[in-house]
Amino acid sequence: MKRILLLGTTLWLGAWMVSCQTQEKQQKDFRAAKERFTTNCSGCHGAQMEAFTDRKWKHGNEPDSLFQTIKYGLGDLGMPSFQNAFTDEEIQDLVAYIRTGIENTGQYTFEEETIRSDTFETSAEFDLKLDTVYSGGAVPWGMVFLPNSELLITEVSGRLYKINAQREKTEISGGPETRAFGQGGLMDIELHPDFETNQLLYLSYAKIKVDGGDTLATTAIAKYKYAGDRLTDGEDLVVAMPYSKKPYHFGSRIEFDDDGYLYFSVGDRGSRDTNPQNLDNHCGKIHRIHDDGSIPMDNPFVGDSTAIQSIYSYGHRNPQGLAFNPSDDQxxxxxxxxxxxxxxxxIQPGINYGWPEVSYGINYDGTIFTSDTTRQGMHAPLHYWVPSIAPCGMDFIDSTLYPQWENQLLVASLRFKYLNRCKIQNGKVIEEEKLLQNIGRVRNVKTGPDGYIYVAVEQPGSIFRLIPIQK
Ligand code: HEC
Structure with a gap:
């Protein structure tokens, strides 16, 4: 009897220890998977598992489909394959981690994430108070002020809005035919420097076409006449070549200089090995054209019969910020x-900025594609970020309303949800500060005609004016 009891206890104890060990292993694997997610996935999918799991699953959320998606990626959609980075067991742990997330996630609304406070501390003598110009919209992209200070904003969905002095919102019709297509849609907006006399307005957008069974898109730059609440006389000035199935890396920022030259960016469209280093296509480049789309005769590759004549600089990946520095016009x-x-x-004419031959980055799955950060004949960046902040719009603080910040550079961070302030000296960023932390994905920033900084934030689409208030 005693023996049986003893045996029973031993067995029970053994089972208990095994179960503890399994639990411990499970917890360890879970922690490792969480860390793997943060390092490898959160850059694109967001740091919060809730935001990732509570979504409409397009490719299935059963263990097997999750496994396939992570291991092999999603071809042209921009989801990398992780088969060289992780073992099958590690991928299974990630799947388990994601599935736990699915089970534990309540209804996740982005509203919960919206700002709880309307005042943000800064290191300066003043804090920043948010003045809401507009809220409750979809993903905003470009913004520009009309001469009467009314604000025009584009939404990736394809809509263009005007916000007047009373902060009423009117939709402006007649713009390009587009829609949200991955990272593309209706993107940047700029006015002609002589807008008051010619009413010309420029837009960048994802131009979409169906070819056989495939939907393809490319970056296009279009000119319009602004006629009150609608656009007329639309004309595509540039349709970047080639079109691609890949719905990402459109670039698309537009900027005019005072002489009326129009600069715009086109991303590498996900074809890093064929596009950015070759001059026979538009992608992975900054371009310069006249206001009617014609080619300035002093463009750097004019006369090179194999080159696209609008190219101004090349070797870029996905440029989404362009701004002229008011202090040196660069x-x-x-x-x-x-x-x-x-x-x-x-940006200087004719220069190769190196992508993907030189870079401070690595592949999404952690593997290396280049070990060089500089090379003869390629320009090294003035500044770089590791880890990536996912920079979007940027502007200089061309205003005296923010003492000590005059002429400093502001860069929107989509990934880390803040506005990055960069102090520059002798062509170097010598100080950085994260402003408006956790405000939401910051899409764009501009100094307005009233001297205030305006930021465009996602989730929900909002525009805030930043009011400096004495501490
Ligand atoms: C470079 C950006 C990027 C990275 C890094 C990335 N993904 Fe993705 N992922 C995407 C894109 C883009 C999609 C496709 C979304 C769509 O179809 O709309 C996607 C889709 C997915 C899906 C399918 C979602 C669905 O709707 O069915 C899963 C699951 C997924 N990713 C998991 C991961 C995991 C796990 C990691 C990290 C190991 C990761 N991803 C890293 C960009 C990324």
Missing amino acids: LWENEHGPRGGDEINI
Whole structure:
């Protein structure tokens, strides 16, 4: 009897220890999977598992489909394959982690994430108070002020709105035919420098076409006449070549200089090995054209019969920020790197900025595609970010309303949900500060005609004016 009891206890104890060990292993695997998710996935999918799991699953959320998606990626959609980075067991742990997330996630609304406070501390003598110009919209992209200070904003969905002095919102019709297509849609907006006399307005957008069974898109730059609440006389000035099935890396920022030259960016469209280093296509480039789309005769590759004549600089990945520095009239650019290696550059004609031959970044799955950060004949960035902040719009603080910040550079961070302030000295970023932390994905920033900084934030689409208030 005793023996049986003893045996029973031993068995029970053994089972208990095994179960503890399994639990411990499970917890360890879970922690490792969580860390793997943060390092490898959150850059594109967001840091919060809730935001990732509570979505409409397009490719299935059963263990097997999740496994396939992670292991092999989603071809042209921009979801990388992780088969070289993780073992099958590690992928299974990730699947388990995601599935736990699915089970534990209540209804996740982005509203919960919206700002709880309307005042943000800064390191300056003043804090920043948010003045809401507009809220409750979809994903905003470009913004520009009319001469009467009314604000025009584009939404990736394809809509263009005007916000008047009373902060009423009117939709402006007649713009390009587009829709949200991955990262593309209706994107940037700029006015002609002589807008008051010619009413010309420029837009960048994802031009979409169906070819056989495939839907293809490319970046296009279009000119319109602004006629009150609608656009007329639409004309595509540039349709970037080639079209691609891939719905990402459109670039699309537009900027005019005072002489009426129009600069715009086109991303590499996900074809890094064929596009950015070759001059026979528009992608992975900054371009310069006249206001009617014609080619300035002093463009750097004019006369090179194999080159696209509008190319101004090349070797770019996905440039989504362009701004002229008011203190030296140089064109500043920022671009998304891969995993790490987001850059700020000063754009000069004919220069190769190196993508993908040189970079501070690595592949999404952690593998290396280049070990070089500089090479003869290629310009190194003026500044870079590791990890990637996913920079979007940027502007200089061309205003005296923010003492000590005059002429500093502001860069919107989509990924980390803040506005990055960069102090620049002798062409170097010597100080950075994260402003408006956790405000939401910051899409764009502009100094308005009233001297205030305006930021465009996602989830929900909002525009805030930043009021400095004495501490
Ligand atoms: C470079 C950006 C990027 C990275 C890094 C990335 N993904 Fe993705 N992922 C995407 C895109 C883009 C899609 C496709 C979304 C769509 O179809 O709309 C996607 C889709 C998915 C899906 C399918 C979602 C659905 O709707 O069915 C899963 C699951 C997924 N990713 C998991 C991961 C995991 C896990 C990691 C990290 C190991 C990761 N992803 C890293 C961009 C990324």
